[in-house]
Amino acid sequence: MTKVSVWAALACDVLVVLVFTAVGSASHASLEHGVAHVVLLGVSFLLALGVGWAAARAWRAPAQPWPTGVAVWFATVVLGIWFRALLVPGAGVAVSFVLVTALFLGATMLGWRTVDTLVRRRAAQH
Template sequence: MRRGSRAPAALAADVLCVVVFCAIGRRSHAEGLTVAGVAQTAWPFLAGTALGWVLARAWRRPVALLPTGVAVWVATVVVGMVLRKVSGQGTATSFIVVATLTTAALLLGWRAIARSLL
C-alpha cells in the first residue's frame, strides 16, 4: 500500500478515536448517548484534530508518531479545550487531565500498533 493511500484510513481512525472518547465520557457522566449529544461533545475536539492534520501535513506520514501523532494529539486537546471554553462547555482541570491522557492513548496508541504491524 502506498503511503498516500493510508491517509483516509488514518484520518478515519483519528475521528473514530475522538468520537469514542466523547461517547465514553458522556456515558460515564450519565449523559445521553444520542448522535446529537456525542456530536455536541465531539465537535471542539474534531476541530482540533482537523487543525492538527493540517499543521502536521498528516497526509504525508499519517501513521508517524512524530510529528504527526503528537501534533494531532496536542491540537485535539488544546483546540478542543479552547473551543469548549468559548462555547460554554466544561473545562475543569480534572477533565483536561483525563482528556489529555485518554486522547494520547487513543491517538498515539493506534499509530504505535499500526507501525508495529507495517
C-alpha cells in the same frame, strides 16, 4: 505491507474522537442536557482534530507517531478543550478533565500509530 492510507488514518483519528465523546458523554450523563450538548462536545474535538491534521500536514505521513501523531494529539487536546469551553454552555475546564482528555487521546492516537509502526517494521524484517 503497504502504508496506511490517508483516509484510513483520518478514520482512525475520527473514531478515537467519537469514542472519547461517546464514553465521556455516557459517563457524565450528558444526554440529560440534550442531544445538542453531546453534538457540540463531539464537534469541539472534531474541529480540533481537523486543525491538528492541517497544522501537522498529517496527510504527508499520517501513521507516524512522531512528529505527526504528537502534533495531531496535542492540537486535538488543547484546541478541543478550548472549543468545548467556547461552544458548550456550562462546560468548565477542570484539571481532571484535561488530564483524562490528554491521557485517553494520547494513548489512542499515539497508540494506533505506534502499533502500526511496529507491525510494519516487523513485516519488513521478514
